[in-house]
Amino acid sequence: MWTYEKKLMYPVKVSTCNPTLAKYLMEQYGGADGELAAALRYLNQRYTIPDKVIGLLTDIGTEEFAHLEMIATMIYKLTKDATPEQLRKAGLAEHYVSHDSALFYNNAAGVPFTAAYIQAKGDPIADLYEDIAAEEKARATYQWIIDQSDDPDLNDGLRFLREREIVHSQRFREAVEIISEDRDQKKVF
Amino acid sequence: MTHSLSKEYYRDLEEIQAVDFVLFELALYLDTHPTDSQAIKQFNQYALYSLKLKTAFESLHGPLRFGTPNRNEKVWEWSQSPWPWQV
Amino acid sequence: MTHEKTPFRRSFTPFRGLYDPCPPLLKKTYVVPPNLFIGFQPPDFPQFSAIDALKTGTLWTPFYDYYDNPYKK
Ligand SMILES: [Fe+2]
Numbered sequence: 001m002w003t004y005e006k007k008l009m010y011p012v013k014v015s016t017c018n019p020t021l022a023k024y025l026m027e028q029y030g031g032a033d034g035e036l037a038a039a040l041r042y043l044n045q046r047y048t049i050p051d052k053v054i055g056l057l058t059d060i061g062t063e064e065f066a067h068l069e070m071i072a073t074m075i076y077k078l079t080k081d082a083t084p085e086q087l088r089k090a091g092l093a094e095h096y097v098s099h100d101s102a103l104f105y106n107n108a109a110g111v112p113f114t115a116a117y118i119q120a121k122g123d124p125i126a127d128l129y130e131d132i133a134a135e136e137k138a139r140a141t142y143q144w145i146i147d148q149s150d151d152p153d154l155n156d157g158l159r160f161l162r163e164r165e166i167v168h169s170q171r172f173r174e175a176v177e178i179i180s181e182d183r184d185q186k187k188v189f
Numbered sequence: 190m191t192h193s194l195s196k197e198y199y200r201d202l203e204e205i206q207a208v209d210f211v212l213f214e215l216a217l218y219l220d221t222h223p224t225d226s227q228a229i230k231q232f233n234q235y236a237l238y239s240l241k242l243k244t245a246f247e248s249l250h251g252p253l254r255f256g257t258p259n260r261n262e263k264v265w266e267w268s269q270s271p272w273p274w275q276v
Numbered sequence: 277m278t279h280e281k282t283p284f285r286r287s288f289t290p291f292r293g294l295y296d297p298c299p300p301l302l303k304k305t306y307v308v309p310p311n312l313f314i315g316f317q318p319p320d321f322p323q324f325s326a327i328d329a330l331k332t333g334t335l336w337t338p339f340y341d342y343y344d345n346p347y348k349k
Contacts, residue, residue, distance in 0.1 A: 003255040003256065004255050005253055005254050005255070006252065006273055007202060007205065007206065007273055008206070009206065009210070009213075010330065011203055011206060012274075053221075055220045056220040059216055059217055073273065136309075139309065140307075147345040159343060160330075160331075161333070162333070166309045166310060166341060167217065167311075167339055168217075169309065170339060171218075171220065171221055173311060174221040174317065175221060177316055203330075204327075207326040210330045214329065214335035218317065221316075222317070235326075
């Protein structure tokens with residue numbers, strides 16, 4: 001089970017009223033390499049991964065939901081006081097006519113989320129390599145959003161999230177080493 | 190019911206976010222280094238510290254964790270604003 | 277945290293054809309993140325303070341890589 005804490009993982013701030021940035025952020029909300037995909041991918045793969053790395057997939061998967069909440073907070077803050085006209089100018093008219101300013105699991109181009117974005121091959125090496133690739137793709141997506149954004153406070157939160165992908169990738173690489181290890185050779189720390 | 194948030198609210202919250210962040214990082218490290226007793230010791234120190242900070246925060250600003258006692262027997266505080274995305 | 281010169285960038289110059297319409301970017305940069313070079317994390321890795329760890333997004337200083345738009349003037 002999971003329980004809720006009434007706090008964000010990181011203090012999210014946004015300094016400019018710029019709904020266009022909300023549109024870009026949807027890539028990390030409902031996109032192929034976004035936080036929802038990440039959370040669902042790891043928390044689903046963990047049932048069939050070797051016991052030694054179940055804890056890691058559980059903890060990283062849980063953290064991805066905290067990231068999803070941060071992205072949602074950014075989108076919420078950037079759109080909550082925007083008029084229909086401002087949303088139209090931001091390229092969000094198509095979103096508005098279906099959802100008003102409700103959040104939805106779309107990518108930046110408005111394509112709805114699909115389970116086809118994630119994989120579970122049941123082969124531990126294939127799954128962990130998929131996870132490493134997913135982290136690098138999420139890191140790259142954060143870079144491209146930072147490149148498009150001139151909001152310093154928003155970029156501060158995005159840099160935090162990008163850095164998390166680096167640490168996650170590191171841990172998944174270590175997980176590959178752990179499950180590749182010969183049972184008879186003990187790793188000394 | 191809306192109340193504007195004090196500077197202390199943000200300061201106290203950020204302190205908790207920092208301490209809990211160390212816990213997240215140490216947990217991921219320990220998931221792949223389960224016999225590093227130095228890291229376990231540090232994790233335990235921060236776990237106690239986090240508990241202390243959260244208990245103090247909740248007595249001032251209201252509930253943070255699900256399942257902690259409600260301060261007020263007349264009003265259910267858990268479901269009151271602000272929610273994390275509102276602050 | 278400040279923007280320091282990072283060792284985690286590489287660049288290349290894309291081939292330029294005679295009829296490419298845009299003025300050349302000269303250098304195309306990409307990131308080679310710290311996790312590529314560290315291997316299995318050794319014990320006693322240097323750490324940030326709790327508040328700097330939160331600010332940077334990692335507890336461990338060798339994993340830190342500040343990112344900014346490389347094409348910004
Ligand atoms: Fe991640």
